[in-house]
Amino acid sequence: MGWDYVLVHVCWTIPAALLLGCLHWPLRTKRDAFKINVLIAIAVVSTIPWDSYLIRTKVWSYPPDRVLGPTIFAIPAEELFFFVIQTYITATWYSLISKPVIHATLVKKSKFWWTGSTAQIWSINAIVGFMIVRRGGPAAYMGLILLWAAPFLSFLSFMSYPHFSSMPMYVTWTSVLVPTAYLWLVDSLALSHGTWKIEDGTKLGFSLWGNFDVEEATFFLLTNMLIVYGLVAVDHACAIIDAFPKLFPEVRAYKTPPFMSLVKALLIPPARYPISELDNLKDAVTVLQRHSKSFHFASMFFPDSCRIWLLSLYAFARVTDDLVDDPVDAETAIANVKNLRQYIDHVYSPDYPNKPLATASLKGNFPATAHPALSLLPTLSLHLPKRSFHDLVDGYESDLKFLPIRDSSSRSSLIDSLPIKSEADLITYCRRVASSVGEMVAACTWISSDPSQVPRDKKEKRWILDRASDMGVALQLVNIARDIVADARDGRVYIPLEWFQSSDFHQRLLEDPSDTSLLPQLRETALRFVKLAWGYYESSQSALDKLPPECRHGSRIAIEVYLDIGREIERRGGDVRTRTVTSRWSKMRTVVKILYGP
Template structure:
């Protein structure tokens, strides 16, 4: 059976994955739904796998279920595909594209780090964590988006790290509520931001300077990640650029809202996303 026929055969499973990304990541869906259908479906399946792990850790906080997911991944690698929609869709993706299984394991390692959470002490520890939970996802997506993956692995890692740092800066209040602080301790000390300051939900000048130090580093990573565009397949350049621009827009959005990451979850509006997508339509170099 041709690979394309496999996508049709597993339409129900891919539809299941699409609903997951639609519900949980409107930004990624707005960007990657622009891809040709089977590439878009492949991204949805990869996202659904990541979401499965996220839910086990963030909602259920279940170490046993996470270990079961490790075991399912090992079974999948061995050719024993679990009879569940996400795995059945991923089987098609692995047949269609030259996928690498290692980033899938790495992402689960990152989820285990969240389950056994310890606040990072240094930038290096934060960067390592960001690779495992997000840089790994960039590597998962590469074979769908590029024929020259070996040449752009560092760029994909940078993009994943930038997006994770953006998540961290957006979710400071939410993470604090569940007992997680991803801001490195040494950076908090450097900018004289205490745990008590965070618990009081004070947007002080010191807090803004700490936040900006991380945000500006993330913005540099976004810029560096653009160096991979010439190596991305032509039909994937605009969707990937859309994802980068929409996600990066969260940082100026938070600035426009006076850095209030404690009282509401900041988001880029649907209208703004569409505006950003329109700005790059026709301007992506072929």
């Protein structure tokens, strides 16, 4: 009886698992827990017969004075624990670094041509392993590794290699290589201390360093590949379910998909995928990446199903906003607002399943570039109220009041045309353009969560939505503060006239936004917007704790990352002559503070 193998876990594997577990805990979702637990179960069940055979046939051994003694099928208890802890370490590491990946956007219409080739390569390796084992001799251990691991890798490659190869390499190969390198270190130390031993005559005798045999290096590399391939296969199946929910009516968005639904997803021929829905989602992600890096960054901290809803909603809001802001003339902008109302009414019509009016409205009234984002509305309409979308369009209609200024060749004496006369007008505008989105974001967290986590009391629900409305106002005020100069160049000034009644500040800002003599008033105005934002932010913070648990961190990060722009404006003393942005490191500091702070 000895404690050497136990000490390997105490000193190396358990600390690594605890560190990764603590880092992952705030981000851990039910789906993450499901993946990790399933992979651990599969790893234990599939490895026990193989490991037991190696021990019984004296390929490797554990000196009695190095282990505690209890065994199962001749396998020491410490070794069984190694199966669990290795899988947990690799799976948790993968779950952490794969958070940025939106798996549903990686689903392919058809499998890559090399999918079968990759599976065949692993099948050939399995045959080679079988031949080596039959022959015996010094290559026996390597043959047994290939004979055991290659068939699993062949199967997983056939099912999910397209998804694996579509993922960023920093995710896939870092997921494999980082745990592998760490476990190589642990294994080489254990071998040097005699904690376990590969018997002579069953190994090639080639070492990477010291007494660390090439077979051990291959074993840990292939086992970690098995774990990562298995995780990717589950993510691939979940991605198909998330992207095409109509094909899986038995799956609820807030639940972990049943195991048989995952199998069904992997077995569906890619030719059956409703690819237009997938293209719309991919375009939504592209819109988000281009127009809002902060929100795209924050979206990774939401559960996958909720993230898809939020991406779809943001893309719809972003593109429809551009339909009003970007047209070359006022007539087109006005027509787009009218057509948006009509399109929303058609989608929400009881006759929508027939879709002729909605389809005609979409194709006949909007540019082709807007079709993917607008096509997301039918899915959003299943759970979000029509009123919220009409409120959003009301906000766009408010922007139409700036058209006379934007289209005027001379901006002198246009003060009376400014629609924002008072602070009350400003808040009304913010509620129209942003509060509606805030309320819909709150609703998206409810859609994708367990009903038991959603408030049932109507008054409480209304209170949460009102606070979400306030948060929308806060974010919009920060947005206005950041873009004062850019908006003025476009003929839009959201600064209430009553703030500068006794000066010609508004007129001078419209005529020349780059006038350096305006800097004192610009600083004062930007800081005033941000200060006003803080008031609405403070009034709405308490509602975040009422959101479903899995969505709270994502919501806080999305809000705080954007409000960091307001903090940066304050740090600059209100100087908004250049567009205020925050760095990636600043975003990461905010994330760490929210996830791991007191």
